[in-house]
């Protein structure tokens with residue numbers, strides 16, 4: 001057997017290596033050919049940043065882009081600013097394989113596209129165009145469905161969780177997306193997160209004339225913040241808690257009768273997150289007891305789960321990326337550092353997927369003004385399109401090599417089983433510690 005026709009490991013089928021190579025080249029050619037349009041699309045999203053669930057302009061731009069290229073588009077797909085664009089190759093005897101590329105396009109308050117979600121959208125659009133172009137140029141070994149799923153509200157809310165609940169991922173085999181960062185890495189740990197809004201209710205009074213008549217809700221907020229800071233000393237190094245005061249009172253001479261804080265609690269597993277939630281709740285309640293305030297804890301409706309790694313998909317992505325000149329970081333500090341949280345974590349509990357990180361030509365850090373600038377720079381384009389090519393080429397590997405798909409599914413089942421064993425029994429505990437639920441105002 002020549003190098004152009006390799007038998008797959010289990011011997012079930014042959015991979016036509018020269019056809020696969022030809023398809024990968026076609027991916028690159030199509031993406032290069034579309035580079036001007038792709039850049040314009042991501043610039044348009046970048047110039048008009050929109051917050052979670054309000055991404056109307058981005059939704060319009062993306063759905064129009066796909067409609068004009070003869071994709072089957074479902075606008076407002078379960079959510080006002082979600083969409084689904086689909087293309088399916090010719091029917092064949094073998095069962096259909098469904099791959100999906102996920103777009104994000106929400107921005108951050110006050111900072112614009114400081115997390116580069118305009119580039120996430122561009123990567124997935126480019127990868128989908130490249131893959132379709134490649135598959136249209138050959139007879140793929142089986143029928144392929146490509147879906148581009150527009151998933152709103154990653155920075156706040158969790159549009160992917162809404163879409164999971166609506167069944168959007170049910171018929172997918174493998175999902176792909178990539179996130180801008182400072183390095184190329186096939187996997188960086190994204191951890192589970194729980195959002196909680198803490199409300200303290202006190203009693204207003206003249207702060208000079210009869211302060212003893214008041215109940216100070218700002219004192220409760222400050223104590224809560226400090227209780228959490230003290231807790232932080234004894235927390236696991238991989239846990240994170242951070243918060244802001246959203247309402248701190250209105251005037252120095254009025255004892256604040258109402259304050260509100262928002263905290264993110266994070267841990268590498270849902271089991272740890274439940275433990276952290278219990279400890280944080282105790283901090284919030286203690287501040288109420290000390291000040292005589294009433295407290296209300298309002299949990300957001302969607303926790304994000306940790307992202308499950310898939311080593312087979314990661315390896316395939318690395319091999320393609322290296323061919324394209326990516327230099328994957330080998331720095332353990334980067335590889336083991338926590339990179340935040342994403343609702344893609346929940347997706348990895350539904351279907352195998354990959355969420356690699358990519359360099360965009362800048363040392364700037366996410367969630368800063370400098371990163372906003374970098375995400376809109378011309379320089380980011382080369383890296384963004386290279387990432388798209390690597391994702392589409394990885395999808396081609398999955399399509400052409402049935403053993404790879406088996407191995408991806410095996411990895412996924414093993415990871416999921418491990419997680420489910422670890423997390424068993426936490427459901428009730430977590431529910432109890434977010435017992436602020438029942439706050440009618442949230």
Ligand SMILES: NCCCC[C@H](NC(=O)CCCN)C(=O)O
Pocket residue numbers: 115154155156157179190193195264339340341342
């Ligand atoms: N409900 C809290 C959501 C926070 C999401 C946000 N995501 C990102 O920054 C994307 C980067 C993922 N590594 C976060 O603060 O982590």
